Structures are given as C-alpha cells and as structure tokens.
Amino acid sequence: MHCPKCHAEMRLLPGYEEAVVHRCEGCNGMWFENMAHVQLRDDAERIDPTAPQPPAADDAFDPTAPAADTILCPACGHYPLIHMVDPHQPHIRFESCKFCYGRFYDAGEFRDFVDDSEYDTAFDRLIRKLKPLIEGPSEV
Numbered sequence: 001m002h003c004p005k006c007h008a009e010m011r012l013l014p015g016y017e018e019a020v021v022h023r024c025e026g027c028n029g030m031w032f033e034n035m036a037h038v039q040l041r042d043d044a045e046r047i048d049p050t051a052p053q054p055p056a057a058d059d060a061f062d063p064t065a066p067a068a069d070t071i072l073c074p075a076c077g078h079y080p081l082i083h084m085v086d087p088h089q090p091h092i093r094f095e096s097c098k099f100c101y102g103r104f105y106d107a108g109e110f111r112d113f114v115d116d117s118e119y120d121t122a123f124d125r126l127i128r129k130l131k132p133l134i135e136g137p138s139e140v
Contacts (some may be wrong), residue, residue, distance in 0.1 A: 003029055004071040004081060004095065004104055013047065016040060021047060022074070028107035031074055037103050037110065038127060044114035048105070052112030073097040074104070086113060 001010040001022055008026025019036035028050050073079045081095035092113050095104040
C-alpha cells in the first residue's frame with residue numbers, strides 16, 4: 001500500500017488485531033480501515049506519536065469548496081478520497097473513501113482528533129461500554 005499524499009510505502013502497524021492501521025514511511029500519515037479510528041481511539045498517542053500541529057492560519061478555508069487536488073484511496077486504488085472536516089474541530093481536515101470508508105489523517109491529526117474532549121458521540125460511549133463485555137473478564 002502506498003501513501004495517497006506522498007506515495008511512499010505504508011506499513012501495517014503490528015499489535016492491533018482488532019483494527020487495521022497503516023503508517024506512511026515518508027510523511028507519517030495514517031490510514032485507518034473502516035471504523036478503525038473509533039476502535040483505536042484509546043491508543044492515539046502510541047499510534048500517532050507526532051505532536052499535533054497548530055491550526056493553519058487560513059481564515060478563508062471553505063470546507064464546501066472543491067479540493068485543490070484529487071488523491072486516491074490507498075486501499076481501493078482508484079476511488080478518489082473525499083476531503084472532510086471535523087465539525088467539532090474545523091482545523092482538522094482528513095480524507096475519507098466513500099467506497100471502503102477508510103480514513104487518512106496527516107501526521108498528528110489523529111492524535112489531535114482524539115484529544116478533543118468534547119467530541120464524544122453516543123456511538124463512542126456505546127463502544128467503550130460494550131468492549132469489556134465482548135472481550136470478557138481479564139485474566140490476571
């Protein structure tokens with residue numbers, strides 16, 4: 001798999017059987033397969049060690065405007081990624097595939113996305129409650 005932005009090789013991160021995530025060897029961008037960004041939220045600092053960057057000072061950013069460039073899904077290969085904006089943190093601009101639902105975050109963006117303490121959807125709360133029930137009791 002190759003990075004949709006810099007085209008360097010992307011490597012599968014080991015140790016995450018519950019969800020698939022790849023890191024670019026060039027720009028350190030992250031590719032999360034369908035819903036992996038939700039499942040791996042608690043490991044954000046370990047998965048994305050790059051410190052979040054301060055928001056760019058472009059007050060004229062219009063999230064509804066067409067993207068300046070088209071990048072293709074690294075998993076599907078030929079589907080263009082859609083440029084997305086987190087409504088709770090409009091400085092975070094990630095890309096998503098409308099076919100496989102994977103997401104690409106630039107280095108530091110996933111960690112920044114997770115750090116927003118106000119962003120806690122009902123789905124996220126449900127996942128956290130169900131996770132111990134699904135995994136069963138922990139062995140000591």
